[in-house]
Amino acid sequence: MMNLYALVNKGRKFLKISFTDKHMIIEAFFLTGIIRFCILFVPFSKLAKLSGKYNEESAHTLHNKKIFIGNKVGYIVYLVSKYTPWESKCLVKALAAQTLLRRRKITSTVYLGVAKDENKKLIAHAWLRCGENIITGDDERYGFTIVAKFANHIRKVKE
Numbered sequence: 001m002m003n004l005y006a007l008v009n010k011g012r013k014f015l016k017i018s019f020t021d022k023h024m025i026i027e028a029f030f031l032t033g034i035i036r037f038c039i040l041f042v043p044f045s046k047l048a049k050l051s052g053k054y055n056e057e058s059a060h061t062l063h064n065k066k067i068f069i070g071n072k073v074g075y076i077v078y079l080v081s082k083y084t085p086w087e088s089k090c091l092v093k094a095l096a097a098q099t100l101l102r103r104r105k106i107t108s109t110v111y112l113g114v115a116k117d118e119n120k121k122l123i124a125h126a127w128l129r130c131g132e133n134i135i136t137g138d139d140e141r142y143g144f145t146i147v148a149k150f151a152n153h154i155r156k157v158k159e
C-alpha cells in the first residue's frame with residue numbers, strides 16, 4: 001500500500017504535467033477497465049472485429065510526430081496499468097493503446113502469439129506495433145509464434 005507521502009508526491013507530479021497528458025492518462029485508465037470487462041464478458045470474435053482487419057499489417061513508416069505520440073501512448077498505458085485495481089496484462093495494454101492511437105488517427109497492429117512454458121503448457125501474449133516500434137509487450141514477445149494480427153488502418157489525413 002502506498003503511504004501518504006508517496007501519494008502526495010505522485011499527485012504533485014500529476015498536477016505538473018500538461019493537460020493533454022493528464023487527459024490521456026485518465027482516458028487510458030478508464031479504457032483499461034472497459035477493455036478488461038470486455039475481455040471477461042464479450043466473445044473474442046466481437047472484440048477482434050474492433051481491433052481491426054484480421055491478418056493485415058499497418059504501415060511501418062509513420063511521420064515523426066505520430067511515432068512520438070505512439071511511444072507516449074505506450075508509456076502511459078504501461079504506467080497506468082501498474083495502478084489499475086483490475087488486472088491489466090498484455091492484451092488489455094495492447095487493446096487500450098490501440099484504441100488511444102485510433103482516436104488520434106494513428107495506425108497500429110495488435111499481435112497475438114502463443115508459446116509453451118517450461119512445463120509445456122500453452123501460454124499467450126499480445127503486443128502492439130505502431131510504425132516500426134513495439135509500444136506494448138515488447139520485452140516479453142520473444143519466443144512467441146504469431147497466430148493472429150489485427151491492423152487498424154486509418155485513412156490518410158494531411159500531416
